[in-house]
Amino acid sequence: MNIGFIGSGHVGQALASLFAQAGHSIVLSNRHGVTNLQDVIARLGNSNIKAGTIEDAAAQEIVVLAFPFNTLSQVQPELLEGKLVIDATNYFPKRDGDLPKFIDHKIATSQYVANYFTGSRVVKAFNSFGVVDLPQLSALPAAKKIALPIAGAANDKTIVKNLIIAIGFVPYDAGELKDSFKIQADSNIFGFEGTRPELIAKLKG
Ligand SMILES: NC(=O)c1ccc[n+]([C@@H]2O[C@H](COP(=O)([O-])OP(=O)(O)OC[C@H]3O[C@@H](n4cnc5c(N)ncnc54)[C@H](OP(=O)(O)O)[C@@H]3O)[C@@H](O)[C@H]2O)c1
Numbered sequence: 001m002n003i004g005f006i007g008s009g010h011v012g013q014a015l016a017s018l019f020a021q022a023g024h025s026i027v028l029s030n031r032h033g034v035t036n037l038q039d040v041i042a043r044l045g046n047s048n049i050k051a052g053t054i055e056d057a058a059a060q061e062i063v064v065l066a067f068p069f070n071t072l073s074q075v076q077p078e079l080l081e082g083k084l085v086i087d088a089t090n091y092f093p094k095r096d097g098d099l100p101k102f103i104d105h106k107i108a109t110s111q112y113v114a115n116y117f118t119g120s121r122v123v124k125a126f127n128s129f130g131v132v133d134l135p136q137l138s139a140l141p142a143a144k145k146i147a148l149p150i151a152g153a154a155n156d157k158t159i160v161k162n163l164i165i166a167i168g169f170v171p172y173d174a175g176e177l178k179d180s181f182k183i184q185a186d187s188n189i190f191g192f193e194g195t196r197p198e199l200i201a202k203l204k205g
Contacts, residue, residue: 001163004057005029006075007067008037011088013044014131015064018138018167020048029057030067031074055079062159064126065089065113070096072116081119084156088126089113090185108180110151123152123160124180129191137193138168147172147196149189151180170196174203 001024005012008028016026026049028037037051057063058079064086067075072089091102091109101107107115114122128149137146148164149172150157161171174183182203183189189202 001025001062001159002027002060003062003064004052004060005064005066006054006057007065008040008051009066011066011126011131012064013040014134015066015088015126015167016049017044017046018134019163020044020046022163022166024048024163024166025060026050027052027057027060029054058083062086062163068095069109072113077117077119080117083120084159085113085117085120085122086126086160087113087122087124090127092185103186105181108151108177109184110180111177114177121153121156122177123150123156124177124183125150125160125164127185128183128189129193133193134167140168144195145170146193147199149174149183149199151175151177151183153177172196172199 003019003024004027005016006029008030012028016028020026028049029052034051041049041051062084063080066088069089069091087110093103102109110124147170150160151174157173164171174180192202194202
């Protein structure tokens with residue numbers, strides 16, 4: 001599949017590498033343009049990964065949001081109309097500002113993102129632990145594979161589940177975006193790296 005990234009830092013680069021190794025075509029983007037990303041492209045060293053503008057990334061079949069939550073309003077929602085969007089962002093009050101609607105769980109952060117990108121199909125994924133661990137964890141044998149929780153509408157999650165399987169993880173379906181508090185950055189599973197049964201036990205605990 002053709003996958004665009006809006007944001008090409010830790011998350012963008014880690015996921016781009018894994019997706020590219022699985023045979024997908026990647027466009028990385030940031031606010032500073034294609035030239036600025038050339039060193040990153042050279043370092044990643046996979047011909048499936050190219051740099052593009054934010055518009056180029058947004059034009060791909062799937063678009064991953066991989067920027068700090070507090071820059072959301074800088075991305076034009078119209079760019080992503082009709083797209084399958086993977087929300088990998090996390091809200092942290094210290095970094096993103098004290099916003100009671102998130103702190104008090106008036107709305108799940110990814111539901112807020114989905115409301116912002118009206119006309120897009122948003123799936124929450126790849127948020128639950130540090131991406132620095134993804135490469136080594138992706139190579140674990142079948143019985144030890146790590147579960148990655150996702151949330152969103154049933155039809156939209158199927159493609160994301162297949163992406164997760166293709167890069168060596170097990171998807172765990174955590175339901176709809178409106179209920180995704182249980183897998184967001186202030187939940188008890190944040191930072192947890194475990195198999196599917198271990199994740200289920202942690203969610204219950
Ligand atoms: N790091 C992790 O392990 C991890 C794990 C799961 C989830 N997350 C979440 O994923 C998101 C990204 O984290 P990160 O660690 O990858 O951050 P990062 O390393 O700081 O990278 C952020 C990237 O986003 C770009 N950017 C910022 N605002 C943008 C905008 N409005 N439009 C386009 N590009 C923009 C930045 O480049 P320019 O400044 O050049 O535009 C940079 O390429 C955050 O919400 C974070 O909480 C992080």
